[in-house]
Amino acid sequence: MLRVLSGMRPTGRLHIGHLSVLENWRELQEKHRCFFFVADLHALTTAFDRTEEIKGNTREMVLDWLAVGLDPEKSVLFVQSRVLETAQLHLLFSMIVPLGWLYRVPTYKDQVQQFREKGKDIMTYGFLGYPVLMSADILLYRAEGVPVGEDQLPHLELCRELARRFNHLYRPVFPEPQAILARIPVLPGVDGRKMSKSYANDIPIMAEPEEIWRRVNAMITDPARIHKTDPGHPEVCVVHKYHRIYTSRRLAEIEEDCRAGRVGCVPCKKLLAGSLEALLAPVRERRKELEAKPGFVEEVLREGTRRAREEASETLGLVREAMGI
Numbered sequence: 001m002l003r004v005l006s007g008m009r010p011t012g013r014l015h016i017g018h019l020s021v022l023e024n025w026r027e028l029q030e031k032h033r034c035f036f037f038v039a040d041l042h043a044l045t046t047a048f049d050r051t052e053e054i055k056g057n058t059r060e061m062v063l064d065w066l067a068v069g070l071d072p073e074k075s076v077l078f079v080q081s082r083v084l085e086t087a088q089l090h091l092l093f094s095m096i097v098p099l100g101w102l103y104r105v106p107t108y109k110d111q112v113q114q115f116r117e118k119g120k121d122i123m124t125y126g127f128l129g130y131p132v133l134m135s136a137d138i139l140l141y142r143a144e145g146v147p148v149g150e151d152q153l154p155h156l157e158l159c160r161e162l163a164r165r166f167n168h169l170y171r172p173v174f175p176e177p178q179a180i181l182a183r184i185p186v187l188p189g190v191d192g193r194k195m196s197k198s199y200a201n202d203i204p205i206m207a208e209p210e211e212i213w214r215r216v217n218a219m220i221t222d223p224a225r226i227h228k229t230d231p232g233h234p235e236v237c238v239v240h241k242y243h244r245i246y247t248s249r250r251l252a253e254i255e256e257d258c259r260a261g262r263v264g265c266v267p268c269k270k271l272l273a274g275s276l277e278a279l280l281a282p283v284r285e286r287r288k289e290l291e292a293k294p295g296f297v298e299e300v301l302r303e304g305t306r307r308a309r310e311e312a313s314e315t316l317g318l319v320r321e322a323m324g325i
Helices: 016-028 040-047 051-068 085-094 099-103 106-117 130-140 150-169 209-217 238-246 248-259 265-291 296-323
Strands: 003-008 033-038 075-079 145-148 178-181
Touching: 003 016, 003 130, 016 033, 016 051, 016 145, 016 265, 033 051, 033 296, 040 051, 040 130, 051 075, 051 265, 051 296, 075 296, 085 130, 085 296, 099 130, 099 150, 106 150, 130 150, 130 296, 145 150, 150 178, 209 265, 238 248, 238 265, 248 265
Parallel strands: 003 033, 003 145, 033 075, 145 178
Antiparallel strands: none
């Protein structure tokens, strides 16, 4: 049994791209000791001017977690900022992390540039130190496994380096956490770009059948296919990327019919919409049941935060003893 930790920013409604992440978390909680947190402090690194949205987004996101199957009896579900030890460990780590480590994180300059193009300056101390805060999140619970996407691997490697540096400077306290890579690749948005609410190209987890069909019908298909009977090229089609995951049992048949021009894009999209509705309908119903329980989410987070602080306090005690402070 491993200690496993992961989190999500409370940025609004979750989409189907998050669903595979949550399904992975749900499986992990059956075998390991899991800590899953609302990363509200991380949200401040880029949304420091929109704090009024965080509280509401937190509740909505945790409802989605519970609806998908995260169990507060099996996993510790908590809010990052309510565990004060997170900030303490972040501060202590900031004293020993070389600046060069932070400047070489591949996503740093890219994200600064992306936000600058949108007219926003995020060149703050907090944003530069984002990987240190992430390291504090992971190492505070002495996590041995971290479910991440491939884009987060550089951050996790910095965390491992920071654990090694601390253990070398003082005494061994922290494990070197390993990545638990997702089984399902990143899903594109309906337009082929990265799925994002800001692009309005996502499929919400709580989408009703009409919205599912509207989103699927908007998916980009093979541009070279003009007529229904034209041979298709499924490898360039967004719909096909979804079929590979959600209609996998019929994938060979779907590909063969597409290449032979035996099925048009509209029937193919309808098949996918049906698969997504079958997947999402039980989640929608479960969420409605949870919403009908006043105070349930708040109680889950209160108890989860209490349990998280117990773990965090123990780790911080080890850290202070190792550092002699």
